[in-house]
Amino acid sequence: MMQANLPEILTVSELNSYIKVLIEENFRFVHLIGEISNFKIHTQSGHYYFTIKDESSQINAVMWKTRNQSLLFTPEDGMQVVVKGRVTVYPARGNYQVEVWEIKPQGAGELQYRFEQLKQKLFEEGLFDEVHKKPLPRYPQNVVMITSKTGAVLQDFINITKRRYPLLNIYLCPVSVQGVTAAASVIEALEEIPLLIKNKKLPPIDIIVIARGGGSIEDLWPFNDETLARAVFECEIPVVSAVGHEVDFTICDFVADLRAPTPSAAAEIITPDIRELIENLDKFSYFCRSFVQAKLDGYRNSIREIQGSYYFNRPKDLIYNFYQKLDDFSKSITNITNNRVNGLKNEIKFYKKTLHHVSPDNNLKKGYAIIKKKVDIDDMRLQFEFDKIVTRASNLKKDEEVEIKFYDNKKNARII
Amino acid sequence: MAQKKSKSEASFEDSFTRLEKILEQLEGDDCTLEDTIKLYEEGLNLTKVCYDKLNNAELRIKEINKTAKATEVKDYKA
Numbered sequence: 001m002m003q004a005n006l007p008e009i010l011t012v013s014e015l016n017s018y019i020k021v022l023i024e025e026n027f028r029f030v031h032l033i034g035e036i037s038n039f040k041i042h043t044q045s046g047h048y049y050f051t052i053k054d055e056s057s058q059i060n061a062v063m064w065k066t067r068n069q070s071l072l073f074t075p076e077d078g079m080q081v082v083v084k085g086r087v088t089v090y091p092a093r094g095n096y097q098v099e100v101w102e103i104k105p106q107g108a109g110e111l112q113y114r115f116e117q118l119k120q121k122l123f124e125e126g127l128f129d130e131v132h133k134k135p136l137p138r139y140p141q142n143v144v145m146i147t148s149k150t151g152a153v154l155q156d157f158i159n160i161t162k163r164r165y166p167l168l169n170i171y172l173c174p175v176s177v178q179g180v181t182a183a184a185s186v187i188e189a190l191e192e193i194p195l196l197i198k199n200k201k202l203p204p205i206d207i208i209v210i211a212r213g214g215g216s217i218e219d220l221w222p223f224n225d226e227t228l229a230r231a232v233f234e235c236e237i238p239v240v241s242a243v244g245h246e247v248d249f250t251i252c253d254f255v256a257d258l259r260a261p262t263p264s265a266a267a268e269i270i271t272p273d274i275r276e277l278i279e280n281l282d283k284f285s286y287f288c289r290s291f292v293q294a295k296l297d298g299y300r301n302s303i304r305e306i307q308g309s310y311y312f313n314r315p316k317d318l319i320y321n322f323y324q325k326l327d328d329f330s331k332s333i334t335n336i337t338n339n340r341v342n343g344l345k346n347e348i349k350f351y352k353k354t355l356h357h358v359s360p361d362n363n364l365k366k367g368y369a370i371i372k373k374k375v376d377i378d379d380m381r382l383q384f385e386f387d388k389i390v391t392r393a394s395n396l397k398k399d400e401e402v403e404i405k406f407y408d409n410k411k412n413a414r415i416i
Numbered sequence: 417m418a419q420k421k422s423k424s425e426a427s428f429e430d431s432f433t434r435l436e437k438i439l440e441q442l443e444g445d446d447c448t449l450e451d452t453i454k455l456y457e458e459g460l461n462l463t464k465v466c467y468d469k470l471n472n473a474e475l476r477i478k479e480i481n482k483t484a485k486a487t488e489v490k491d492y493k494a
Contacts, residue, residue, distance in 0.1 A: 139429035166473035
């Protein structure tokens with residue numbers, strides 16, 4: 001042991017140097033499991049200082065900037081980790097500490113940590129805020145598809161849009177969607193599209209779809225790139241993110257104006273269904289016809305109503321009133337005349353009756369008789385005889401022939 | 417307004433949106449008979465335009481092709 005070779009009296013420096021060699025020789029490589037606490041980043045140097053502890057013990061740890069830059073996440077207090085490193089002694093303070101080279105989170109993977117941390121950071125910056133989400137046009141005309149030229153994603157997208165909304169123009173922007181170049185190529189595409197529109201090489205674009213099929217978190221990792229997220233955020237054209245399967249969420253999904261669960265879903269979300277549109281048109285033309293018909297019918301009815309209205313018919317009514325009055329007059333005239341005539345008729349009848357009573361015939365009935373005698377008209381130089389009523393007895397001579405007229409018959413007689 | 421462009425040039429969106437407007441106006445209370453007839457004619461013409469567009473539509477796909485020299489937009493070949 002070293003003990004045997006030690007001088008009788010040691011300086012502090014000497015002892016710490018001995019300890020440093022002793023410890024560092026024996027702990028050149030350790031794996032240490034524990035919880036991070038008291039985590040600090042030195043503002044000037046960028047080195048990480050923290051402690052690693054378990055239930056009953058703790059040890060100081062340092063991670064130099066050159067090492068911590070390759071970490072995908074930033075360690076936090078409370079994080080359960082396994083660190084790889086060595087034990088070092090800092091003689092100036094008589095401290096020992098773990099010099100950490102690598103940190104692996106326990107439980108969730110380190111990518112997951114990185115993801116959560118970036119998500120939190122961008123969320124706090126407001127990149128996911130609803131107010132920044134641009135609405136998608138209902139009837140898009142030109143759509144840019146940023147995706148891989150090969151693979152099912154593009155074909156599925158084409159097939160669905162062809163079926164649903166063949167009015168669409170798709171502009172494929174082929175990019176790499178996996179590996180270290182992926183994020184950069186998507187960013188480049190996002191930056192280039194506005195320039196192409198400006199140069200009239202592309203028409204105005206309604207929607208940009210960033211699409212990629214499903215994969216592991218490592219496969220989808222380019223879409224968790226911070227620079228990519230910011231490029232999507234800055235893009236003035238509405239961006240739909242359709243990365244991975246339904247269960248996969250990426251930073252790109254959060255920052256995009258709309259997240260589609262899958263690339264196929266994106267095709268359905270951004271396009272209206274042509275069958276519905278045709279149905280709407282059918283409904284519209286039917287409605288239009290029947291509506292206008294109903295309106296015209298309404299006008300016709302109104303006209304009819306006006307024609308039948310009281311005021312509109314007043315002149316006609318006046319005429320009808322006159323008619324009625326006229327009729328009344330003529331009726332009265334007829335009645336009065338008839339009455340007068342009938343009165344007169346009755347009067348005549350009465351006179352007739354009276355006359356009858358005093359007529360000679362009527363007297364004959366009572367027993368009176370008329371005596372007539374033939375008168376020779378020679379005196380009058382006329383050649384015929386005629387009867388003359390004898391009104392005085394003195395007018396009759398003896399043997400003169402007379403005719404006695406009774407009621408029923410006449411008899412000849414001779415005066416004695 | 418949709419009238420800005422000539423009929424053949426108007427996009428489907430313009431035509432369809434205009435149709436929806438027409439419907440709204442037709443249903444309005446202050447639509448005169450003259451307006452009704454005018455809107456009716458315009459509406460029926462627009463439905464025809466929309467029908468034509470939908471029935472004759474064919475999905476067009478182009479590819480943004482990048483070379484060292486320039487970026488071009490050409491027809492897409494699977």
